[in-house]
Amino acid sequence: MVRPSLNDLAAFAAVANHQSFRRASDIMGISRSALSHTIIGLEAKLNVRLFNRTTRSVSLTQAGARLLARLDPVLQDLDQALDTLSEERGTPSGPLRINANKSGASILLADVVPRFLELYPDVELDLVSEGRLVDIVEQGFDAGIRLLETVPKDMVAVKFGGDVRFIAVAAPSYLHGKERPQTPDDLYAHRCVRQRLPSGKRYRWEFSRRGSEVAIDVPGNLTLDDNDLLVRAAADGRGIAYVPEYFARPYLVSGQLLTVLEDWCPRGPGLALYYPRSRHVPSPLRAFIDLLREVDSTR
Known part of the structure; x- marks a missing residue:
């Protein structure tokens, strides 16, 4: 048996x-054809099939599962050893x-990335922004950032940015001549801009006041999937x-938007890195x- 290289094992x-x-x-920064060629070569060197492949999926054989169980701790130890060298530098x-x-x-x-890149020019930061909640381990990420309440329980969470507040907003031109909503149920008499979640479901607007909680599937003829839009x-x-107050703030300051249902929009747990x-x-x-903690402590 030809001994495989470390690159072969890392690819596996x-x-x-x-x-x-x-x-x-994508994570390794090589083409799929090159990766496939590496795996075929590894299986040839070991004289054993490691994966079951179809046009739609790939799964480990029993031999592949045994190899991964032994290999994963070794590669993690290697990563830690190399990281220690980085710290010594x-x-x-x-x-x-x-x-x-x-x-x-x-x-x-706005607050963290510019300083981080200035302090640590040898770090290659890859910040991926998307709406859907992903499995960061499966997708090859070191960390994720989401609302604290959506962070999986088996993760370490580092809260930052303070509490978050969702607010209902409208333009003065829309509100002119109309009776402003006083309760969430009053939204049924208005035209609303609805939101489509990454899951495909339409978001139900959630309000609370003095312990009373309401979720409304608001009416409207326009649905969007982006807070800026x-x-x-x-x-x-x-x-x-x-929308989150963060996105509406510039428009509120300029007077292009006004808040409605102010007392039905309390603050809640904010963002967390996990x-x-x-x-x-x-x-x-x-x-x-x-x-992140240093910057957050100065806010």
Whole structure:
């Protein structure tokens, strides 16, 4: 048997952990054909089939599962050893992949990312912004950023950015001549700009006051899937929108939008950076968390 290289084994672990040649090739920065060729070569060297492949899926054989169980701890130990060398040089280096929702990414780009890149020029920060909640381990991310209440229970969460508040807003031109809603039920008499969630479901607007909670499937003839677009549509007089205050603030300051149902829109738990509890925390992520906490303490 020809002894496989470390690159061969790392490629195998990437495909096995993500159960996808596409995801593994994206994370490793190589083409799918090159990755496939590496795996075929590895199986030839070991004289054993490691994966069951179809046109739609890839799964481990029994031999592949046994190899992964032994290999994963070894590769994690190697990553930790290399990370220790980085620490001894005095500065973190290497890739840092963070998956964030759009509001989280916007806050980081304004307050944290510029300072982080200045302090740690040897770190390659890959900040992916998307609406859907993903499995950060399966997708190859070091950390994720979402609302604290949506962070999986088996993750370590680092809260930042303060509490978040969703508010109902509308343009003065839309409200002119209309009776402003006083309770969430009054929205049924208005035109609203509705929101489509990444899951495909339409978002039910959630309000609370003095312990009373209400979820409303509001009426409206326009549905959007992006907070910036929702705010712009409301500012253009298309109806009432329900968005994080962060996105509406510039329009409120300029007078292009006004709030409605003010006392039905309390603050709630804000954003959090989260990462796997059971895995080694690489030095770039530790440095990012330290800076995030430092910046957050000065807000």
